[in-house]
Amino acid sequence: MSSVAIVRCENYDQKKVDIAVEQACLAANMPSVAGKRVLLKPNVLSDAKEDRCITTNTAVVRAVIHLLKKQGAKEILLGDSPGLQGPSFVPKACGLDRVCKDEGVKWVDFTQNPKTKSVPYTRSKSLPFASILEEVDLLFSLPKLKTHQLMYSTGAVKNLFGLVPGLYKSPCHVLFPTRELFASLMVGILSLVKPSFSIMDGIIGMEGPGPANGKPRHMGLILAAEDALSLDYAQAVVMGYDPLTIPIIAEGLRREEGSVPSSYPVLDANTLVVENFQRIAQQKQTSFFHALIAPFFLSRYIRWRVKRERKAPVFLTEPCIQCRKCIEICPVHALHLEGKSIIIDEKVCVRCYCCHEICPAHAIEVDGHHQE
């Protein structure tokens, strides 16, 4: 069974969010947490103020903590590891540090002694994962409803990528350059660290050039499911996508790592489609051969094809604050600072858009998207 519970919640008033989260979790058959150690994995892509809607809202995280305490969880832990953050990172700007202090919940540092694991569906590629995964009974994925410039939309499945500590993530874009290959990595991670339950903050999501530079979009929803892929399927429906055109969903279904939602016990996603939601323009899907087989034999060809299909980001000098975060995160060292301008070597750039995700100043345009 892969039912997805979708519940209305119009704003982040804590009492309302507590009620909505509880209703959604119970309707989606949340597993018993009594006596268990539970790791909550919110989306802290970059530690920005929560009104930018990049991170899972603190009211939703608090509501999950309240419910888990009510249901007798032995210990609740909270953690994530954004791309540029090293050891001792705590998410202060987005308010999760405050949540930990108020609720007596421990923030976990994923960079401490990560354990290397071979990821399924990736031809035995290995990645380090947060060691805390081996010490908890349950993992809850707490994503934010968001668009994603590269993968079109992300949710409970891609949120698991944060279990790979900090800067180990960006080189994955070089190893998995196409959307389809990157989706196979995400589904491999799902297979390895399947969450016990997922709860999505869809009260105010993000549309346009997400996951960091889009616009907040009021959706008024909390979504919950046992099957992370089903949850993402429902999110895609609400956003107005054909879910089967979202690479992670298509790959997850093909690998049988999740299902199409079998039921909607509260609200039906098909009745909640936001017609004017600003989606990421989708490119024609590539054939199975070109997407998954050719790259292993024709790496030069596939790099050429990626560059032809995706435009390199454009760097705007005026809003740039010269923080150098884009330079630090670029997996192929395609960027440098000249005076007050970031200069890109387009021949080297692999179009992963990590720079766009990390830029705090809206100084990077991708496919003509730029938010003032």
Ligand code: SF4
């Ligand atoms: S310049 Fe940006 S898009 Fe290009 S490879 Fe570097 S981080 Fe990725």
Ligand code: SF4
């Ligand atoms: S483009 Fe963005 S990330 Fe790069 S230096 Fe300028 S402000 Fe920082």
